[in-house]
Amino acid sequence: MSAEPISGTAVASAGLAGASVFGLATGIDYGVVFGAFAGAVFYVATAADISRIKLVCYFLTSFIVGVLGAGLVGSKLNSLTHYDKPLDALGAVIFSALCIKVLTFLNSQDLNSLFGMLSRLRGGGANGSK
Numbered sequence: 001m002s003a004e005p006i007s008g009t010a011v012a013s014a015g016l017a018g019a020s021v022f023g024l025a026t027g028i029d030y031g032v033v034f035g036a037f038a039g040a041v042f043y044v045a046t047a048a049d050i051s052r053i054k055l056v057c058y059f060l061t062s063f064i065v066g067v068l069g070a071g072l073v074g075s076k077l078n079s080l081t082h083y084d085k086p087l088d089a090l091g092a093v094i095f096s097a098l099c100i101k102v103l104t105f106l107n108s109q110d111l112n113s114l115f116g117m118l119s120r121l122r123g124g125g126a127n128g129s130k
Contacts, residue, residue, distance in 0.1 A: 039096025066096025
């Protein structure tokens, strides 16, 4: 499914306009809003063989998590790099892209193997015994 250039440009323009309105309406820093937008678009633009509704859900989840987690990741980046200016926008990009990668990984896993992996991490066996 390849998109036509005009429709791709229209979607990107509408997305940026929506992110701008979101930032204006909520008072959130534009760098954080555009960072979360860029992180969410990172996966959605390169995804193949995924339904449109899943892409929209991945995008929205990644965007929201990127906006909410930008301060945390930005402060951690500041403490690691000792940079004197806030790095919240970069934190939004990283956290948003990382969120969508984790979501797609979890979505591709079989639930039984995922629960078995979690129980092994918790200290039990794959069948619940210790």
